[in-house]
Amino acid sequence: MSPHPKIAIIGAGPAGLTLARLLQLHHFPLTIYEAEPSRQTRNQGGTLDLHPKAGQLALKEAGLLSEFQKHSRPEGEASKIMKYDGKVLWDDNVLPPWRPQAEGEQERPEIDRVVLRDILLDSLQPGTIQWGKKLLGVQEDEKIKGKYNLSFSDGSMEMGIDLLVGADGAWSKVRPLLTTEKPFYAGITAVELWALDVDKQNAWLGNFVGQGSMFMFDEGRAIMCQRQGSGAMRSYAAVKRPENWVEECGINWEAPDARERLVKEYFDDCGEELKRVVLETKDVLIPRKCWMMPVGVSWKTRPGVTLLGDAAHLMTPFAGVGVNVAMADALDLARELVKRKESVTAKLVSDSKNIAVAVEAYEKEMLKRAEENAAKTMHGLKGHFSATGSEERAGKIQKGYNMMMAKKAEKEQRGS
Ligand SMILES: Cc1cc2nc3c(=O)[nH]c(=O)nc-3n(C[C@H](O)[C@H](O)[C@H](O)COP(=O)(O)OP(=O)(O)OC[C@H]3O[C@@H](n4cnc5c(N)ncnc54)[C@H](O)[C@@H]3O)c2cc1C
Known part of the structure; x- marks a missing residue:
């Protein structure tokens, strides 16, 4: 049995990368599975403004604020x-x-999405990301409740995940474990x-x-x-x-x-x-x-699995908050796990109870923040048009x- 819980983050977007960096600062072992074959693949076009109490705060805790300030454009x-x-x-x-x-x-200030992604990617330990791993589906382990088995489009599988974090954007393959709602x-x-x-x-x-x-x-x-x-x-x-x-x-x-x-x-x-x-x-x-996603989407917490960013609460861009909410999610989940670090990582077997409590605490705040921002975005959409x-x-x-x-x-x- 592995000495540490297996943490799998699906998706190397701003949400997944921020979470990975914050957890690695506290020595949590983890793997990101990303569908794209390499960091050079897709033009991550566009520019994002990071708010002081959300995106910038997450970068500050990640020790990356000065790097952000170097590259951002006030x-x-x-x-x-x-x-x-x-x-x-x-x-x-x-x-x-x-x-x-x-x-x-x-x-x-604004920062190009590709530059933000590079800052986060460069901050991770080598080998953190498995590229070319497109998640196709997730099954809860038949024998051990609260553990998950992942299947990828290249035919490979990853078994016995203790904490599965869906940061896989709008069309999340993790989301169906928690809700039937779709974009x-x-x-x-x-x-x-x-x-x-x-x-x-x-x-x-x-x-x-x-x-x-x-x-x-x-x-x-x-x-x-x-x-x-x-x-x-x-x-x-x-x-x-x-x-x-x-x-x-x-x-x-x-x-x-x-x-x-x-x-x-x-x-x-x-x-x-x-x-x-x-x-x-x-x-x-x-x-x-x-x-x-519907404004106010929510679900009953489920041990060992959760969502971050667009996977949890996809919004239109008409309030310019999506990436900020995604990075605030990453910060909150990291804080909840770090609070329980001793029992989550230091034991010889994974402590699924503590992971479940961390997820529950995170989701309570995250779903509230998501609803407020989704309502603001809806208001923005109506106003703009x-x-x-x-x-x-x-x-x-x-x-x-x-x-x-x-x-x-x-x-x-x-x-x-
Ligand atoms: C046109 C536009 C303009 C925007 N402007 C702003 C703005 O000004 N300000 C702002 O705050 N927000 C803005 N947003 C929203 C913002 O871009 C998103 O909210 C943000 O990127 C969400 O980050 P994320 O990490 O949750 O998801 P994403 O950035 O979508 O990242 C998800 C990652 O998961 C990977 N993935 C997907 N499926 C799988 C799979 N099955 N298996 C493995 N990996 C997978 C993807 O390849 C990707 O790398 C805008 C969005 C759009 C579309």
């Missing part, structure tokens, strides 16, 4: 908000930097568009968007652009349409005129510059359906700006 927080007709409602790029600097009010179509399809090396290839587009993001929200549609650390611009032209819209709207997404058709049919009354954003983001086009979506977002930023300015003036007055 200027990526700049927002430009436009009305569908081209009117600019807010533009951080023309203001002096104003976002909170004070302690306890730190910023939410459903959230009513939005976003056509993802990339302009690589934007400042060289299309200086107009780079200047128009600015240092960070540009958003246009309107009834049933939105255009969103975000500058990436790699020098690329990623845009989304999103529409509120039925699930089969991609296949049945009549646009051939492979054809050279796909962008023109999209603009003509869904954004024709928009300002010329907004239309140019869609037409001139030329390098990649991928229609993506948005999926989500409404006629006053741009005004609401601009108003929120204006409010933050006014508060900062008032604080600054008060400080100056006290100082004089």
